Amino acid sequence: GDSVTQMEGPVTLSEEAFLTINCTYTATGYPSLFWYVQYPGEGLQLLLKATKADDKGSNKGFEATYRKETTSFHLEKGSVQVSDSAVYFCALSPYSGAGSYQLTFGKGTKLSVIP
Amino acid sequence: GAVVSQHPSRVICKSGTSVKIECRSLDFQATTMFWYRQFPKQSLMLMATSNEGSKATYEQGVEKDKFLINHASLTLSTLTVTSAHPEDSSFYICSARASGYDGYTFGSGTRLTVV
Numbered sequence: 677g678d679s680v681t682q683m684e685g686p687v688t689l690s691e692e693a694f695l696t697i698n699c700t701y702t703a704t705g706y707p708s709l710f711w712y713v714q715y716p717g718e719g720l721q722l723l724l725k726a727t728k729a730d731d732k733g734s735n736k737g738f739e740a741t742y743r744k745e746t747t748s749f750h751l752e753k754g755s756v757q758v759s760d761s762a763v764y765f766c767a768l769s770p771y772s773g774a775g776s777y778q779l780t781f782g783k784g785t786k787l788s789v790i791p
Numbered sequence: 792g793a794v795v796s797q798h799p800s801r802v803i804c805k806s807g808t809s810v811k812i813e814c815r816s817l818d819f820q821a822t823t824m825f826w827y828r829q830f831p832k833q834s835l836m837l838m839a840t841s842n843e844g845s846k847a848t849y850e851q852g853v854e855k856d857k858f859l860i861n862h863a864s865l866t867l868s869t870l871t872v873t874s875a876h877p878e879d880s881s882f883y884i885c886s887a888r889a890s891g892y893d894g895y896t897f898g899s900g901t902r903l904t905v906v
Contacts (some may be wrong), residue, residue: 712897719797719884719899720835765834777823779886779895782835 680705682766682782689756689789697785698752699740701764707744707768709749710779711732714763723751723764756789763787797898804875804905806899814885820865825895826858829882833893840874841868843878869889875905 680761682699701709708727718750724733729744738753749766766782794817804810814824823842827835839855839860841847849855859871865901868887872879883896 704897717800718884719795720886720892720897778837778840779835781834 678770680766680768680779680782682764682785683685684783684785685763686786686788689787691758691789691791692755695753695756695760695769695787695788697750697764697766699749699751699782701747701749701766701768703768703770703780705770707770709740710767710769711738711749711751712763712765712767713742714784716724716762722755736745743749744745756787758789758791761787763791792890793887793894793896795821795885795896795898797885797901799901800899801902802904804903806905807874809871809873810875810903812855812872812883812885812903814868814870814887814898816866816887816889816896817845817886819889819896821868822865822886822890824860824868825886825888826860826868826870829884829900834883838870839868853893872903875903876906879903880905 680774710725711723713723714720724735726742732741740749740751742747763784763786765784767779769777796815799811812901826838829835838853839847839849841860843862846859862868884900886895
């Protein structure tokens with residue numbers, strides 16, 4: 677079945693450092709890929725997504741590129757802020773488009789940014 | 792944007808009692824609702840998928856008589872944990888999807904503690 681593997685945390689960075697959180701996936705066909713962020717005590721919020729190979733999702737300074745050849749969707753940000761401290765989840769949906777397909781999540785990576 | 796309101800955010804109950812968690816879509820019609828469970832430092836595990844007006848489809852290993860899901864309207868889905876036990880203590884999150892909409896909207900989660 678489908679699966680998502682992301683780097684285990686916690687990750688601790690100083691403010692303005694470069695962030696990379698690795699994510700690789702296993703799926704048949706052409707899945708959609710997502711990054712969600714969960715702030716303390718809150719639910720998940722969509723951070724960015726990509727629906728086909730070579731697409732780049734971006735939002736709030738975060739980027740991730742859908743790499744089909746390496747089955748990866750690594751999350752990057754050039755300069756993190758304290759407010760970026762949260763848990764980040766990589767996820768996939770088996771198909772693109774507007775259907776009711778379940779998401780498969782990675783285990784999450786906790787990021788702590790210190791001043 | 793789409794908002795899902797989940798209540799309660801925290802609940803403590805005695806072993807053997809039942810607890811109901813509600814998820815309401817505030818500004819869209821949620822044709823499909825997903826219920827997830829999140830253990831500490833673990834990813835979100837899909838428990839069940841429900842479509843409005845139909846019986847929920849449970850994932851393997853999830854007891855449907857223990858975790859009762861009702862999706863009677865397009866704006867409300869409920870999860871009832873019956874005869875709760877300490878091992879049911881967890882973080883429960885709902886996610887809604889609207890027909891024709893390529894996105895998932897998450898509730899803010901419910902922290903259940905069974906004592």
